[in-house]
Amino acid sequence: MLDLAILGLLEEQELHGYEIRRQLRDSLGLLANVSFGSLYPALARLEAAGDVEAVDGADEVAPTAPPTGSLSGERAVLRARRHSRPRGRRSRKAYRITGQGRRTFARLLAGDGADDARSFGLRLAFARHLPPPARLALLERRRAQLVERLAEVDGARSEATLDVYARSVVEHTAEGVARDIHWLERLIEAERKPDGQRAAGRAASRRESGGRVAGRPAMAGKGNERN
């Protein structure tokens, strides 16, 4: 799972370990606080496997202005500009994803099955790299799982003997699962309607707060999604 996250971030740009961790924490919020004790070994393993390669070259931030709707390209550029010279560097091994790594990423992303909440969230966060049918399959697989789980939890819900506290936990859990299913259903619906200009964008942030769905950063209009 860590591999998936690492490759996903490297798919956007070259990064070194420390920065990967920061992005996992700040940008995705998923996998928050993954520790260096697992991150660095993972990078070493991926390098040994040929999925990534170290680039010792001086600066790893690409000079390209707005290359693609990259997950955090702009941020990195901004940060690099704030301190005109990058600070606090030691050896700083930056990594770049290889062709093989891209295939590994695609395989991990498609997934052999088995998504718990964490890895599903991660996969969905990178769903842009998935061909639309696989995207839909991912969502529906997850929904099916949650529906099943809801049935289980609803069983517990009707237990007569739970005290107030246990009952509250069970109820809360059940509602959470139901809510997740709802969410997935909205996403599935959005995914199914022919992606006109911004079909998917609406689904993604139904948070009222005015329509600041704003641009469709990465979901750019047709072509480049297909890969």
Place this chain on the structure above:
Amino acid sequence: MLDLAILGLLEEQELHGYEIRRQLRDSLGLLANVSFGSLYPALARLEAAGDVEAVDGADEVAPTAPPTGSLSGERAVLRARRHSRPRGRRSRKAYRITGQGRRTFARLLAGDGADDARSFGLRLAFARHLPPPARLALLERRRAQLVERLAEVDGARSEATLDVYARSVVEHTAEGVARDIHWLERLIEAERKPDGQRAAGRAASRRESGGRVAGRPAMAGKGNERN
């Protein structure tokens, strides 16, 4: 964490491993699908430590009619009646909690800190065994954690560069955390008002098990929850 769950269930009644697992799955919904590969070693460990003891005595279902507001006593009785003689027993080692085990349980339940969503849920489910001030402390500790986490996630939320999918994940996570906080606040409020008749020690008032429940909280635990 498994220890906590096991001791909590044994606090109610004597049980053997297989049945413990069933209750974890069916009654609590928490820790669903804990595997035998971890359950049996845990029981052995607890026995070695003197927290539980094996009772080889013939039938482990107490003959008491409605002993305490036990988590599933009635169910067990019903099941035992359905098949007049219990079926499919092999060696069937039932366990009983010891005095020391009760102290261990109390210590685990109070918790040295560090609750993730899972162990919090578990603790709350057993909160009836906690003195009211500790109960309140548990809830408030958890709330504080979630408030902190919400701030983090909100940081990610304002990231400009997330594509629709990543954004949807982040939004959904943030809303989940917010609703958890809401839920906790309701519980804290309820905890603070002088507990009229509905004292905590008693079993649940059954009656309505329909889908009421004020509000619509969500998402047991945080984004990265269980399967």
Place this chain on the structure above:
DNA sequence: GTCATCATGTAAGCCGTTACATGATTGC
């Protein structure tokens, strides 16, 4: 007589953690 269910256990391994060790650079 064989299948499903109940029941207990062991072994190997995965995936992550904490704690520790080291070192460069910047800011005060």
Place this chain on the structure above:
DNA sequence: GCAATCATGTAACGGCTTACATGATGAC
């Protein structure tokens, strides 16, 4: 010169999973 931050790594361990091995009992 000292602390904070950036940066990389190792070692030990923890908790849970899967897969495997075994066996009793009741139902069909």
